[in-house]
Amino acid sequence: xxxxxxxxxxxxxxxxxxxxxxxxxxxxxxxxxxxxxxxxxxxxxxxxxxxxxxxxxxxxxxxxxxxxxxxxxxxxxxxxxxxxxxxxxxxxxxxxxxxxxxxxxxxxxxxxxxxxxxxxxxxxxxxxxxxxxxxxxxxxxxxxxxxxxxxxxxxxxxxxxxxxxxxxxxxxxxxxxxxxxxxxxxxxxxxxxxxxxxxxxxxxxxxxxxxxxxxxxxxxxxxxxxxxxxxxxxxx
Ligand SMILES: Nc1ncnc2c1ncn2[C@@H]1O[C@H](COP(=O)(O)OP(=O)(O)OP(=O)(O)O)[C@@H](O)[C@H]1O
Ligand SMILES: [Mg+2]
Numbered sequence: 562x563x564x565x566x567x568x569x570x571x572x573x574x575x576x577x578x579x580x581x582x583x584x585x586x587x588x589x590x591x592x593x594x595x596x597x598x599x600x601x602x603x604x605x606x607x608x609x610x611x612x613x614x615x616x617x618x619x620x621x622x623x624x625x626x627x628x629x630x631x632x633x634x635x636x637x638x639x640x641x642x643x644x645x646x647x648x649x650x651x652x653x654x655x656x657x658x659x660x661x662x663x664x665x666x667x668x669x670x671x672x673x674x675x676x677x678x679x680x681x682x683x684x685x686x687x688x689x690x691x692x693x694x695x696x697x698x699x700x701x702x703x704x705x706x707x708x709x710x711x712x713x714x715x716x717x718x719x720x721x722x723x724x725x726x727x728x729x730x731x732x733x734x735x736x737x738x739x740x741x742x743x744x745x746x747x748x749x750x751x752x753x754x755x756x757x758x759x760x761x762x763x764x765x766x767x768x769x770x771x772x773x774x775x776x777x778x779x780x781x782x783x784x785x786x787x788x789x790x791x792x793x794x795x796x797x
Contacts, residue, residue: 562589564623565718565749566611566642571620573610580606581773583620586751588718593740593750595760597795598770604753605647607770608722612644613637625717641668643716647723649707653696657687660695660706665713680709683739701732708739719743720751737763757797761785769794 564587571584580603588594596604609615611622613634622630624640632640652660658677667674681688684705690698698706704724711719721740725733737759744750744763754760760767761781769777769790777790784791791797 562592564588565590565592565625566751567621567623568607568611569621569623571607571610571617571622573606573615573617573620579773581610581617581620583774584610584770585775586768586778588749588751590717590749591744591747592766593744593752593764595764595767596751596753596770597757597760597767599794599796602770603773604770605722606773608644608647608720608751608753611637611720612642638714638716639666639668641715641717643711643714643719645704645707645711645719645721645724647726649700649703651695651698651703651706651710654694656692656694657698657702657706658691661687661709661713664710666715668715671715674715675712680712683712683742684709684735686735699732701728701735704728704732704736705739708736712743716748718749718751720753722753723755724752725754725756733759757784757791757795 566588568584568586571581573581584607598604606615610617613632616631629637629640661677661680686702687705687709690702725736740750741763764781766780767778767784768775771794776794
């Protein structure tokens with residue numbers, strides 16, 4: 562297995578308050594990996610540190626074998642990590658189509674690059690809304706657009722931070738179905754989400770974070786079997 566992303570001994574925080582105490586995780590090519598944990602445990606801070614959106618104080622972030630620690634965000638994106646950020650953040654004054662084109666990046670070596678046509682196949686709802694503005698979309702449509710924008714950068718790794726938060730069960734289901742399709746196509750995915758059940762089906766490996774450290778990791782069978790860990794760390 563080729564290791565795509567490797568985070569080791571990552572330390573970070575805000576001002577004088579430390580949040581990450583030696584975070585670690587690994588995503589191999591084609592794998593779907595989760596980062597689980599209760600509110601405020603440091604999941605988003607980890608993602609922001611990987612993406613160069615927040616400085617890390619110590620540690621290592623390797624992507625495709627190269628050190629990307631504290632590279633500027635646009636460089637991290639160019640290296641091939643696509644982020645669906647917490648809170649979606651689509652451009653409100655651009656149409657769906659303009660939102661999609663805005664992030665498009667033809668990272669040449671890709672055999673089957675993401676195009677508008679492929680995006681509209683994945684999320685037909687976006688095709689219907691293609692000329693609507695970002696601020697005219699439902700929460701679910703915005704989330705589909707946020708996922709699609711990340712895909713249009715043709716990433717090697719897709720990171721989703723709470724992509725189903727605030728969505729109805731039906732719309733959530735659409736997001737999970739899209740992720741399952743992406744995974745089938747071999748896309749590496751790192752998912753942060755509070756809904757454990759669909760992730761047990763989707764993911765190959767799970768990491769649980771508690772107070773800025775990994776306290777448990779294993780595959781879906783191990784997590785299913787470990788009611789104690791689920792209860793203690795996830796309340797599920
Ligand atoms: N910009 C900031 N300035 C100061 N403290 C922050 C900032 N962002 C996050 N924190 C604090 O850092 C800690 C970790 O936050 P983080 O957002 O990484 O958690 P999380 O695991 O993503 O939580 P959630 O599940 O609620 O999204 C929390 O105590 C939070 O209050
Ligand atoms: Mg968060």
